[in-house]
Amino acid sequence: MVEHRPWNDIIAYAILTLGVFIVAFPVYVAVIASTHDAATVVGGRMPLSPGGHALENYYRAVFLGGSRTAPEPVGRLLLNSFITAMGIAVGKICISILSAYAVVYFRFPFRKTAFWIIFVTLMLPVEVRIYPTYKVVADLRMLDTYAGLILPLIASATGTLLFRQFFMTVPDELLEASRIDGAGPFRFFWDTLLPLSVTTISALFVIQFIYGWNQYLWPLLITTQDSMQTIVIGIRKMLVTTDELAEWQLAMATAVLAMLPPVAVVVFMQRLFVRGLVETEK
Amino acid sequence: MANVVLRDVRKTYAGGFEAIKGIDFEVGDGQFCVLVGPSGCGKSTLLRMVAGLETITSGDIDIGGRIVNQIEPADRDIAMVFQNYALYPHMTVYNNMAYGLRNRRMPEAEIDTRVQEAARILELGTMLDRKPKQLSGGQRQRVAMGRAIVRQPKVFLFDEPLSNLDAKLRIAMRVEIRKLQRRLQTTSIYVTHDQLEAMTLADILVVMNGGRVEQIGNPLDIYQKPATTFVASFIGAPPMNLMPLRSDEIRAQFASDSRAASEAGILGIRPEDFVISSETIAGGIALDLTVEAIERVGAETFIYGTRQNEIQGVAANPGELPPGEVIVRIPGAVAPAIGERIKAVAPRENLHLFSADGRKRIDL
Amino acid sequence: MEKSAVFNGSRLLPYALLAPQLIITFVFFYWPASQAVLQSFKREDAFGLVSEFVGLENYQALFAQPEYYKAMLTTLVFSTLVAGLSLSIALLFASQADKNLKAAPVYKTFMIWPYAVAPAVAGVLWFFIFHPSLGTLARPLRGLGLDWNPLLDGNHAMALVVMSAVWKQIAYNFLFFLAGLQSIPKSVIEAGAIDGAGPMRRFWTIIFPLLSPTTFFLLVVNVVYVFFDTFGIIDAVTGGGPAGATTTMVYKVYADGRLGGDLGGSAAQSVVLMVIVIALTAVQFKYVERRVQY
Numbered sequence: 001m002v003e004h005r006p007w008n009d010i011i012a013y014a015i016l017t018l019g020v021f022i023v024a025f026p027v028y029v030a031v032i033a034s035t036h037d038a039a040t041v042v043g044g045r046m047p048l049s050p051g052g053h054a055l056e057n058y059y060r061a062v063f064l065g066g067s068r069t070a071p072e073p074v075g076r077l078l079l080n081s082f083i084t085a086m087g088i089a090v091g092k093i094c095i096s097i098l099s100a101y102a103v104v105y106f107r108f109p110f111r112k113t114a115f116w117i118i119f120v121t122l123m124l125p126v127e128v129r130i131y132p133t134y135k136v137v138a139d140l141r142m143l144d145t146y147a148g149l150i151l152p153l154i155a156s157a158t159g160t161l162l163f164r165q166f167f168m169t170v171p172d173e174l175l176e177a178s179r180i181d182g183a184g185p186f187r188f189f190w191d192t193l194l195p196l197s198v199t200t201i202s203a204l205f206v207i208q209f210i211y212g213w214n215q216y217l218w219p220l221l222i223t224t225q226d227s228m229q230t231i232v233i234g235i236r237k238m239l240v241t242t243d244e245l246a247e248w249q250l251a252m253a254t255a256v257l258a259m260l261p262p263v264a265v266v267v268f269m270q271r272l273f274v275r276g277l278v279e280t281e282k
Numbered sequence: 283m284a285n286v287v288l289r290d291v292r293k294t295y296a297g298g299f300e301a302i303k304g305i306d307f308e309v310g311d312g313q314f315c316v317l318v319g320p321s322g323c324g325k326s327t328l329l330r331m332v333a334g335l336e337t338i339t340s341g342d343i344d345i346g347g348r349i350v351n352q353i354e355p356a357d358r359d360i361a362m363v364f365q366n367y368a369l370y371p372h373m374t375v376y377n378n379m380a381y382g383l384r385n386r387r388m389p390e391a392e393i394d395t396r397v398q399e400a401a402r403i404l405e406l407g408t409m410l411d412r413k414p415k416q417l418s419g420g421q422r423q424r425v426a427m428g429r430a431i432v433r434q435p436k437v438f439l440f441d442e443p444l445s446n447l448d449a450k451l452r453i454a455m456r457v458e459i460r461k462l463q464r465r466l467q468t469t470s471i472y473v474t475h476d477q478l479e480a481m482t483l484a485d486i487l488v489v490m491n492g493g494r495v496e497q498i499g500n501p502l503d504i505y506q507k508p509a510t511t512f513v514a515s516f517i518g519a520p521p522m523n524l525m526p527l528r529s530d531e532i533r534a535q536f537a538s539d540s541r542a543a544s545e546a547g548i549l550g551i552r553p554e555d556f557v558i559s560s561e562t563i564a565g566g567i568a569l570d571l572t573v574e575a576i577e578r579v580g581a582e583t584f585i586y587g588t589r590q591n592e593i594q595g596v597a598a599n600p601g602e603l604p605p606g607e608v609i610v611r612i613p614g615a616v617a618p619a620i621g622e623r624i625k626a627v628a629p630r631e632n633l634h635l636f637s638a639d640g641r642k643r644i645d646l
Numbered sequence: 647m648e649k650s651a652v653f654n655g656s657r658l659l660p661y662a663l664l665a666p667q668l669i670i671t672f673v674f675f676y677w678p679a680s681q682a683v684l685q686s687f688k689r690e691d692a693f694g695l696v697s698e699f700v701g702l703e704n705y706q707a708l709f710a711q712p713e714y715y716k717a718m719l720t721t722l723v724f725s726t727l728v729a730g731l732s733l734s735i736a737l738l739f740a741s742q743a744d745k746n747l748k749a750a751p752v753y754k755t756f757m758i759w760p761y762a763v764a765p766a767v768a769g770v771l772w773f774f775i776f777h778p779s780l781g782t783l784a785r786p787l788r789g790l791g792l793d794w795n796p797l798l799d800g801n802h803a804m805a806l807v808v809m810s811a812v813w814k815q816i817a818y819n820f821l822f823f824l825a826g827l828q829s830i831p832k833s834v835i836e837a838g839a840i841d842g843a844g845p846m847r848r849f850w851t852i853i854f855p856l857l858s859p860t861t862f863f864l865l866v867v868n869v870v871y872v873f874f875d876t877f878g879i880i881d882a883v884t885g886g887g888p889a890g891a892t893t894t895m896v897y898k899v900y901a902d903g904r905l906g907g908d909l910g911g912s913a914a915q916s917v918v919l920m921v922i923v924i925a926l927t928a929v930q931f932k933y934v935e936r937r938v939q940y
Binding site: 171173174176177179180181182183187191192195196 | 330333334335354355356360361362364365366367368369370371372381382385386429
C-alpha cells in the first residue's frame with residue numbers, strides 16, 4: 001500500500017491471523033479428538049488439549065479396522081486411495097499428453113472433431129451421469145476393481161487443454177531444428193517435448209493426485225467390498241451408525257490420516273500446486 | 283560442397299495467397315548469397331523451402347545436382363541457424379551440437395572430435411556443459427552456429443541470425459560469420475531485412491519484394507545501378523531521393539535518346555551524391571532547398587530540405603514538380619542553419635532514371 | 647491458434663495417439679451420457695427387466711414434484727450463500743495479504759491447504775465440531791440461547807453444510823484473488839493515492855473494478871463447485887436431511903436413483919443438470935473469449 005501507517009499493517013496481521021485460525025480450527029479439533037479415548041469424546045466435554053490415547057487410536061485405526069460398521073483396517077484404505085489417486089494422475093497425464101501431441105503437432109482429417117469430442121467432456125462432470133456410467137462399469141465387470149475406480153475419472157479435457165496450451169508456447173523452430181537434426185515424431189516427443197513439459201506434467205500431477213484422492217461419489221457407488229474402499233469413503237462408513245455408537249476418536253484419526261497426503265502435497269509442492277491450479281482453470 | 287539452383291520456384295498457400303511468385307537464381311559452390319527485402323517479401327519462406335520446412339508448389343530446388351523437392355529436411359544435407367537460435371533448452375551446449383550427429387548414428391568418438399573442433403573455432407570450449415539459459419545472446423548465437431558447423435553440411439542456411447542481438451554485437455558477429463564462411467568455404471544462403479548486413483556479407487545479393495526477385499547481382503553493382511525504384515530506395519541508407527519528372531522538357535534534359543526520354547518518369551539521386559555549392563554543374567542538376575532539419579552524427583551530417591521550385595537550368599512551368607523533401611548527406615559537421623536556403627548539386631553520372639512505374643531502369 | 651510447424655508424413659500416428667483418450671471418452675462419457683438421455687424417456691419395472699418408452703412422462707412427473715422445486719430452491723440458496731460468503735471472505739484475506747507484509751508468503755501457505763482436504767472429510771470435521779451432543783462449539787451456541795441441532799432443524803443443517811463448503815472453498819478463491827491483486831500495477835494504485843483517494847476509496851473505485859474479471863471467473867467456478875463438488879459434504883454431514891432441507895439437485899439425482907430406484911426420474915434430472923452445466927460453461931467461455939480479446 002501507498003501509505004506507511006503502522007496500524008494498517010497491524011490490522012492486516014490481525015485479520016490474517018484470525019483467518020488462519022478459522023482455517024486451522026476444525027483440523028486442530030480433529031487432531032485433538034484423535035488423541036482422546038471414546039468416553040472423553042462422546043461425553044461432549046472434550047478438552048482442547050491433547051489426550052494420551054493417540055498411539056492406541058492410530059494403531060487401532062491403521063491395523064485393526066475402524067469400527068463395527070467399517071471393519072477394514074485404514075492401512076488398506078490408504079493403499080486403495082494411493083493406488084486410485086496415482087492411477088488417475090498418471091493415467092490422465094499419459095492419455096492427455098498423447099492426445100494433445102496429436103492435436104497440436106499433426107494435421108489429419110477430423111482433427112478438429114477429435115478436439116471437440118474431448119473438449120465437450122468439460123461439460124459433463126461424473127455427477128450428472130452417475131447411474132449410466134455405473135451400469136457401463138458393471139457391464140464391463142469392473143465393480144470393485146482399481147480399473148473401475150480409475151478409468152471413468154481419467155478421461156477429461158483439462159489435461160489435454162493444459163498440454164495443448166503448453167505446446168503452443170513451444171517455439172516452432174525447435175521442431176524445425178529437430179527435423180533438420182534428423183528427429184521424427186517419436187524422437188522429437190521423447191528427446192525434446194517431454195523434457196520441456198516436466199513442469200507442466202508435475203503441476204498437473206499435483207492437482208490430479210489431490211482430485212483422485214478426494215473422490216467421493218464415484219468410489220461410494222462402485223465399491224461394494226470393504227477391502228476396495230478408499231479412505232474418504234471409510235470415514236463416512238464409520239459414522240453411518242447411530243451417533244452414540246460411532247467411535248469418533250477413530251473416525252477423527254482416520255480423517256487426519258486421510259488429510260495428510262494431499263495436504264503434504266500442497267504444502268511441500270506449493271509452487272507446482274499453484275501453477276497447476278491456475279493453469280488448469282484458464 | 284555444392285551449388286544451389288532454384289528454377290521457377292513458386293509457393294501458393296491453401297487460401298490462394300501467392301507467397302513466392304516464380305524465382306530463379308543460382309548460388310555457386312562456396313558462395314555467400316544474401317536474400318534481402320522488407321518483412322513479408324517472402325525471403326524467409328524461400329529459405330525455408332530450400333531447407334525443406336515449407337513445401338514447394340511448383341518449380342525445382344536443386345542442391346549439389348540433386349533435386350530435393352520431396353526430400354526431408356534431415357536428408358537434404360543442410361544446416362540452419364534460426365533467428366531465435368532454437369537451441370534445445372534442456373540440453374547442454376555439447377548435446378545441442380551433438381544431437382543431430384547422434385540421430386545420424388555417428389560414432390561417439392567422431393562426434394566428440396567434431397564438437398570439440400567447433401567449440402575451439404567458436405571459442406565455446408569452456409561452456410560445453412552449460413545450458414542455453416546460462417549463456418549470453420552472443421554465446422547462444424555461436425552455439426547455433428556450432429550446431430550447423432559440426433554437421434559439415436553442403437549448405438548453411440541463416441534465417442536473420444543476428445536480429446536478436448544488440449547493435450554492437452551484431453556488427454562483431456557479422457564479421458565473424460563472414461570469416462567463418464570464408465574459412466569453411468561452405469555454400470551459404472542468408473536472409474536479412476538489414477540492407478547494411480546484406481551489402482557487407484554478400485557475394486551475390488538477391489533483393490526481393492512481394493514474392494518476386496527485384497534484382498540479383500554483386501552488392502556494389504546493385505548499389506550503383508539499382509534496377510528498380512524499389513531497389514534504389516531499399517539499398518543504401520538514407521534511401522535514394524526519388525522525384526517524379528512530369529513535363530517532356532524535363533525528361534528531355536536527362537535522357538540521352540528520345541526513347542529513354544519518353545519512358546523516363548522518375549529521377550533518383552543518392553543523398554551522398556550531392557554537393558552543397560553555389561555553382562551548377564554542366565549536364566547535372568541543382569536543387570534549391572530550404573533547410574528544415576539537420577542531423578549531425580559526427581563524421582557526417584544529414585540535411586533534410588524541401589525543394590523550393592523547379593530543377594534549375596530547365597525551362598519549365600513553375601510548380602510542375604511538386605515540392606518534396608530531399609535528403610542530402612555531407613561529410614563533416616559543418617552544416618547550414620535551419621531555414622537557410624541552399625543549392626544542392628549533383629553531376630550527371632550520379633543521376634538515376636526510372637520508368638514512371640519505377641519497374642525499369644533507364645540508363646543515361 | 648494453430649501451429650504452423652507440424653509433422654506431415656504420418657498418416658496413422660495421430661489417430662493412434664488419440665485412441666486411448668477417445669476410447670475412454672466414448673466408453674465412459676458419451677455412451678453413459680446418451681444412455682442418461684435415452685433413459686429419461688423410459689420407465690423400468692422394479693426388477694429392471696422391462697423398460698418401455700414413455701416420452702416426456704418422466705419430465706412431467708419430475709416437474710410435478712414439489713420436492714424438485716424445493717431442491718431447486720435449496721440449490722439456489724446454497725449456491726448463493728456459499729459463493730457469496732467464500733468470495734467475500736477470501737477477498738478480505740487476499741487484500742490484507744497483498745499489503746506487502748513480510749509474513750505474507752507464510753499466511754498464504756496456511757491459507758491454501760484446505761483445498762487439499764476432501765469435501766467429505768471437511769464435512770465430517772465441521773459436523774464433529776457442531777455435533778449437537780458432542781460438538782466443541784455446540785455447547786457455546788446453546789449457551790447463547792440457540793437450540794442448536796442440525797440433525798433436526800433444517801436451517802441449522804443448511805448453516806452447517808454452508809460453513810463446511812465455504813471453509814473448503816476459501817483457499818481456492820484466496821489464491822486467485824491474491825494473484826489478481828498482485829497483477830494490478832502498483833503505479834495505478836499510486837496514481838489513485840496522488841489523486842487523493844484513501845485506502846478504502848481506492849479499493850472500491852480502483853482495485854475492485856480492475857479485479858472484476860477475476861471475480862466473475864471465480865463466481866462461475868464457485869457455482870459449479872457448489873453444484874457438484876459439495877456432494878461429499880452434504881452426504882457426509884446431513885445425507886440431504888433433515889426432511890430434505892439440504893437436498894440439492896445433484897443430491898436428489900443420487901438419492902432418487904440409488905435409494906428410490908427411480909432410474910428414469912433420476913435420468914431426467916441428470917439431463918436437466920447437464921443443460922444447466924452446459925449453460926454455465928457457455929457463460930464461462932464467453933468470459934474467456936472476452937478476456938482473450940483484451
